[in-house]
Amino acid sequence: MITVTKLVKRFGYKTILRGVDFEVQPGEFVALLGPNGAGKTTFLRILASLARPSLGEVKVAGYKLPSEAAQVRARLGVVSHLPLLYGDLTAEENLRFYAQMYGLTNYRSRITEVLEMIGLETRRRDLVRTFSRGMQQRLAIGRAVLHDPQIMLFDEPYTGLDQDASTMLDDVLKTVAAQGRTVVMTSHDLARAEALATRFDILSRGVIAASAARKQLKKSNLLAFYKQALAG
Ligand SMILES: Nc1ncnc2c1ncn2[C@@H]1O[C@H](COP(=O)(O)OP(=O)(O)OP(=O)(O)O)[C@@H](O)[C@H]1O
Ligand SMILES: [Mg+2]
Known part of the structure; x- marks a missing residue:
């Protein structure tokens, strides 16, 4: 579903991604973890065709980026x-x-269904600029799942959500995973990542420093695995 080969991303003289190799099979749910500034958002933005690679190959849903961005976005x-x-x-x-x-x-x-799912049906006629941050985040989630896409990229999707909305997002993610959709999600909430993902990739020093399938990790061992990957 996603194939990234030797991806390099530079901003000016700073190199953020230093040859990332990354592959995701259909139906996998990958938690992309790493410290602040590791390049997780930069990486997801490239996968989403919102930023361009400096070097390397990126294929999403069988289409090349950046040249086939329209097909990827759909x-x-x-x-x-x-x-x-x-x-x-x-x-x-x-x-x-x-x-x-x-x-x-x-x-x-479908729009009514999504508005109900994200708990904004009573605010459907209000301008989005009058929304609170959490309400905007809810709507962003609704927008992302609206067309039932094959691949979902979620960058810290829990940020700003209250308890109800976090539970809603848990349910959304469990549902899309059960439907065999492919998900890549960044999060600093290891407990949530552990509960949802089938694979854990650690981005550190510009590369995927470690990767483990859920089966390989002992229960509640994600933190130890994460720390070891950063130290390594
Ligand atoms: N447009 C840009 N111009 C220059 N530098 C940038 C730009 N975007 C990101 N960076 C730099 O790239 C590095 C990685 O940033 P990025 O936002 O991808 O990290 P992150 O892993 O998502 O961090 P966080 O966990 O804090 O969200 C940082 O050093 C950041 O300053
Ligand atoms: Mg980020």
Whole structure:
């Protein structure tokens, strides 16, 4: 589903990604972990075609990036730091805009379903710029899953969510995983990552420093594995 070979990303003279090799099979749920500044967001932005690689090959859903970005985007759902929402549109109008962009037909019922799922049905006619941060994050999650994409990229999706919304997101992620969707999620919440992911990759010093399948890790051992990968 995702194949990354020798990916390098530079910002000016700083090299953030130093030859990342990364492969995700259909139906895998990869937790991408690593310290602040490791390059997780940079990496996900490249996978989402929101940033360009400096060097290396990136293939998502069988399409090359950056040259086939339109095909990739149609198959992706993304939750990023920038919520990709329009402040001067209502919640409902934002979802309608994306539904049309994704070419969904009969999207009215799907939009209502998503608004109920994210708990914003009573605020559907309010402008997004009047939303609290957590409400914007809820809508960003709704936007990402709206078109039921094959691949979902979630960058710290729990940030800013209250208890109810976090539980909602747990359920959303469990559901998409059960449906065989492919997920890559960054998080600093190791307990949550451990509960959801089938594989744990540690990004450190510009490369994937360690990777373990859930089966390889003993229960509640993710923290030890993480620390060892950073020390190594
Ligand atoms: N547009 C940019 N221009 C210059 N440097 C950048 C840019 N975007 C990111 N960086 C740098 O790249 C490095 C990695 O940043 P990134 O946001 O990818 O880290 P991260 O692993 O997501 O961290 P966090 O856990 O804090 O979210 C940082 O040193 C950051 O300053
Ligand atoms: Mg980040």
